[in-house]
Amino acid sequence: MQCGTCGHTEVRGATTTVEEWHAGKLYVVRDVPVERCPNCGEEYFAPAVMDALERLLDHPTNAEPVTAFALEYA
Numbered sequence: 001m002q003c004g005t006c007g008h009t010e011v012r013g014a015t016t017t018v019e020e021w022h023a024g025k026l027y028v029v030r031d032v033p034v035e036r037c038p039n040c041g042e043e044y045f046a047p048a049v050m051d052a053l054e055r056l057l058d059h060p061t062n063a064e065p066v067t068a069f070a071l072e073y074a
């Protein structure tokens with residue numbers, strides 16, 4: 001697969017952490033499979049992965065709380 005941002009031709013399989021607001025809460029999903037460009041860092045999610053993420057966020061079973069800190073810019 002070729003990177004659509006920089007044209008690098010060796011986009012590789014990797015895992016990433018997705019942070020997604022859903023129904024007023026922030027969910028952190030670890031170890032999500034992704035294709036990542038080693039040159040510019042752009043990440044590409046397969047449609048099946050997007051669908052699975054949506055299902056997971058609709059039914060977030062086994063979610064454990066993480067510590068987060070909310071700050072105001074000024």
Ligand SMILES: [Zn+2]
Pocket residue numbers: 003004005006007008037038039040041042
């Ligand atoms: Zn790239």
